[in-house]
Amino acid sequence: MPDPSTDREASALDSLSALGQQTRLRIFRHLVTTAPAPQPAGGIADALGCLQNTLSTHLAILVRAGLITGVRDGRSILYAANFEGMRDLVNYLLEDCCKGHPEVCAPVFEQLEKGCCGPAARA
Template sequence: MPAPASPSARLHEDGALDALFALGQPTRLRVFRHLVTIAPNPLPAGGIADALGCLQNTLSTHLAILSRAGLITGVRDGRSILYAANFDGMRGLVNYLLEDCCGGRPEVCAPVFEQLERSCGCAPAPTAGS
């Protein structure tokens, strides 16, 4: 039986699970990907609903789940909330997933980071032992 995770590692794992759960639903994945494509420009919920052909009343639940998972941010603008992709949240998820990449040989994971950098400029920095 594996040793129990430390409290800080457990919280990190819980955060990764929350983010993966949030992205594991088709509408939420489409919302996140859409916000990435229009970054850094935020959109109100109505604009997201229109762009994706979603009902606004169900979209608010999806936005709340993505926000709690740290994948999007919402900023109040008058009576509206403007939503944007949270690249720091996605970096955290990618870093967690690749933390022990290739048995501590970061050069093996370099192509993954290089591809992220080329595609969006949001590559996480490889860390020692990853």
């Protein structure tokens, strides 16, 4: 039987690796600023000054890491930030926070819930 903690660790590593590259980090941050409206690849390329052929590789890596989503719209694919994926990453990084004193990390979790990533902000 697979170890769920190993799966979560592998997912976190995929996400961190995806964000550990300048263009991909810029793509994710751009999609956060344009949320909730999804963006076509061409619009992302124009906004970031990135070539479309290299952009598609970066987008695929971010989709596989669960940090963005891609939805087909006719002949185009529209991309959006996946706040659930980012929240999962942050939760994983902070879940054992402060050696049994979770109140130290509570402000971070509260901000995630009521800020841009919280359910109320996306409604």
